[in-house]
Amino acid sequence: MALPSSPPDAAAPDAERLLGLYATMQRIRVFETLADEAHKAGQVAGYIHLSIGQEAIAAAVGANLREDDVLTSTHRGHGHTIAKGADPLAMFRELCGRAGGTCGGKGGSMHIADFSVGMLGANGVVAAGLPIAVGAAHAIALKGEDRIAVCFFGDGATNRGPFLEALNWAAAFRLPVLFVCEDNGYGATTRTGSVSAGGGPGVRAESLGIPVTVVDGNDLAAVDAAAAALVRAVREGGGPQFLHARTYRFRGHTSSDPATYRDAAEVQAQLAGNDPIRRAAATLAGLGVTPDALERVERHEREALAAALATALDSPWPDLGTAFTDVQDIGAPQ
């Protein structure tokens, strides 16, 4: 993860910086598009949850973190993992269940993790990452480090009890944790608003004593600026912060979900006008970046990732014996 030389400014975005984030978004989009195809082709097993349409949040938050900062993620974790700096080849290997996968093929998409870059794991249980991130922040505080923990979660997760317990804990102990709510309006097939009361994630966070920033999560420069300010505030010891980022998921809940429960017009409008990549491209064009330059970025990611996937699919399967390792030291299975 390259650190920005100067803090971003939403009002006057820096073209070079933004182009870097744009590349991260493309990397996520291309990675997931390929993963989706590979899943449909039976090369990736299990469930996969795509964050296509939500890439700006991961890219911008990730760009404001140091490598030694840590994050916890959700079932929809590819973007966070890429943005934190994980190697896409190791990620593809993980999705394909191959040796050399980030988790040796034991986790798959839903449990992808790369501790070498501080990515502490996707999670198959909604909201489970919240207390884990807070605990990580507690450890950071105990050790007196200046790292921070970031916790990504969805709007649906704000209806689970651990949301309250984790946020209260973080605020009560003034821990260095940034909560990032990726609010795509849905929890699986259910419109979150139809089963949620009150003023939404931000209001809940505020009631637990955590300052809230609301941002258009598909506006790359805006998320970047907000994340920069919040990461700085958290790192300076001001306690937890909460970023409520509105976004939209362009695909189904899982890669096998046609998402017919969503209004076609709603989806169309989002696809047409709210693609974070196209919006960022427009911003970059306004800053003088040529279509060619953008095209080069995209092509680079396409080529690199297609090669990575091919390598992953060429990689050996893990040895069956590894199924029995890393369970525990004492009382391990034979």
Add this chain to the structure above:
Amino acid sequence: MALPSSPPDAAAPDAERLLGLYATMQRIRVFETLADEAHKAGQVAGYIHLSIGQEAIAAAVGANLREDDVLTSTHRGHGHTIAKGADPLAMFRELCGRAGGTCGGKGGSMHIADFSVGMLGANGVVAAGLPIAVGAAHAIALKGEDRIAVCFFGDGATNRGPFLEALNWAAAFRLPVLFVCEDNGYGATTRTGSVSAGGGPGVRAESLGIPVTVVDGNDLAAVDAAAAALVRAVREGGGPQFLHARTYRFRGHTSSDPATYRDAAEVQAQLAGNDPIRRAAATLAGLGVTPDALERVERHEREALAAALATALDSPWPDLGTAFTDVQDIGAPQ
């Protein structure tokens, strides 16, 4: 539970009504004082949690409920049970583990319940009563009844996840449930404020879309007026309401806890100036009730409850065979 003929009014309290509530408070205080002595004498086993100092809330909320309304309680549930109209003799039998106890001696103080008056149970698990009350309200709504559910819980319980899940649920489904937070400032030996962030129980409830009323929980007439208004609102179908009642527990967390963790001056000040019974007595005196009349009420409760405890202690033990009944119909133990 006799229903009030006219709704109470805090500004102009009705002496007769208040005297009735005063009697309930005395019944609770005397019941618990005797229970405490019996516990210390080894006649009551297990743990007991006394609500001495908090009686006004139970008495006033209970007086605004119909017999077919239901409530869930906490580990500190004697007052709620009495105020809902349970028979103190059956309660003493329960505490003493005797036949004829409300739960046949299987529950004890921490699981006291009297379904015949809609008291759905104390609970040994903090915050566990919240979803249960909400589920009861959900059943009431499904059946189209005009009963309501009331849910008592402490300030400490607002840090557990089920608080969020239950309140969100109640508001999302607009259920007929009144939440009553008995805020005595402590969860066991810990000052709740020291481990809680944000603006407190009411602010949390509001963030979940539930209207909040704050009341001095040791002001009998004030709680009565607030409860009357909220019970009416809930019964009329307006969805959940939240009563945040500030109070103080005069005793330790359990009957065996000397509560030395509290500042002596704080306790003294509360005992001296904030006894809900003495405050109600003063109000009643102002309304022209004679010391004699108050004294008669107290004496009546003392005599009746002393007799009830004596009868309970004279009651037979349950048959050992009952330990094996009421587990389940299918696959019951031999």
Add this chain to the structure above:
Amino acid sequence: MSRLTYREAARLALAHELAADPAVWTLGEDIGRGGVFGQYQGLQAEFGPTRVVDTPISEAAIMGGAVGAALLGTRPVVEMRFSDFALCAVDELVNQAAKARYMFGGQARVPLVVRQPVGLWSNSAAQHSQSLESWYVHIPGLVVLAPATPADNYGLLRAAIRSDDPVVHLEHKDLWPAEGEVPLDGDWEVPIGVARRVREGRDVTVVTWSGGVRIAEEAATLAETQGVSLDILDLRSLWPWDRGAVLDSVARTGRLLVVHEAVEVAGFGAEIAATVADALFGALKAPVRRLGAPRIPVPYSPALEPASRITAPAVAAAAAGLVSWRS
């Protein structure tokens, strides 16, 4: 008789109980859209959103709320989506649902059913594959069911909904598309606590349930070729379990193999093995054996997941080992 899938059988069982008893309702995440596996398809359209209730992602409130609703005489059927997520509602199930009737001295019952899809399916890895039946069997107050066929899922789910006890109903995710004949007439249900004889055999009794049944059937075919004949019992109901049927069979064969997909260590197979080895001590021709998963979390990779699977060849080999057993 109709030929139905396990999924459709479960759907109809619930539909029939919803139609028969206004106190029955069902709640869970996304069930209005049919549920994760389509087992609720069309029910919301048929019975309305107040009886087929889409909930927030709030497992504790779903389960705890069902307890309160059951205490008030309704009969909630709770969907947990994956049995793994029921771990977010254990206090509500174990400390509340299972104990309320007893703690309150029989003043109330808790007639709820909690549906927990279990088992290995589609490489879903460690947090979406668990089978924890032995946990629930250990908890007083709970009935535990684990149907393996469409007929049993239909008949047991109906029985569960009609029961006044809290029931943990474990449906195997790999079985949703499995087909079979289901008697849909009238009030037919499967009695809780009665095992089903899947296959008659001479040499080794195999006791299993849920996803284990198909594997045992396959194993029987393999074993047959080696001259070993398996007597297969599908327990269907884990608490209560059909001790009589198991003992009868083992008394005849003299050999018992218990097969389950759950982790073998402290799995429910241990209870059956311990019970039978005790009751038939001296009458057995070989030790009672168990075959379950190794004590590892379920790995994701298609290359690794087999490590967590019990297989027909392994069952057949274990059975053959019992037949040729010499101390």
Add this chain to the structure above:
Amino acid sequence: MSRLTYREAARLALAHELAADPAVWTLGEDIGRGGVFGQYQGLQAEFGPTRVVDTPISEAAIMGGAVGAALLGTRPVVEMRFSDFALCAVDELVNQAAKARYMFGGQARVPLVVRQPVGLWSNSAAQHSQSLESWYVHIPGLVVLAPATPADNYGLLRAAIRSDDPVVHLEHKDLWPAEGEVPLDGDWEVPIGVARRVREGRDVTVVTWSGGVRIAEEAATLAETQGVSLDILDLRSLWPWDRGAVLDSVARTGRLLVVHEAVEVAGFGAEIAATVADALFGALKAPVRRLGAPRIPVPYSPALEPASRITAPAVAAAAAGLVSWRS
């Protein structure tokens, strides 16, 4: 050697690890005031409120937070107050703590200890009396300990804190005041997975742990008067458990009785019974028997609670029954 209570031994074990390793810290409700049973007395004064942390009543965050803190290399010791309240944090323990190392392919470890006081104590009824060790033994990734003596509580708690695996440490509430000799020298710890021979005997092996040990000892005295000699093993460690020691003893006595306070059905006794009956098939003089609680929630009344208790006379009678066993 010092004469200490089980409580004081545990307190000192934690104090010694807090002193020895700055990565160790402890968290739970009210532990700053000494904890519910005084087992944390004075630790906050000694090590400060950032290493002996009073938490909100948030079991899920306590456990889930400990997972995150452990992933970052600290060694949290988590207090659950009563094992029953750990049911509010099962996802965090079972889906997260136990599986993280495996799911993430060994990238990280989860060196946490979760202390869960178990067992019948002071008529605390159905929600404050459970012993659910068999649940945790069933979960891959977890180590499970259940000390019965001050020395073992000291030595196992130290070993648990030093272990890189998540450990469920079950302390029996009735044992807090029990006294015994404890070697406090240096780094002494009790090796995990090794049983303790409590008493040598000829006729019947009794395998037990936690609160069962005292009962077994009493039973041995009773049995002696009837000419039956008990060989008592205290497992101490339930996962891993000392199969070798158990098989050695049973090979000698030819008889095994497993005794535990938890519900017998699907209790951990079933695992031991099934294992031994299999491994020593043909070498046993009598069936392997188990003695545990009936499948009922724990009732409150002093007149009823005995129904849930295993007793020395019952153990002695069961042992005598094995000696006189004829098919």
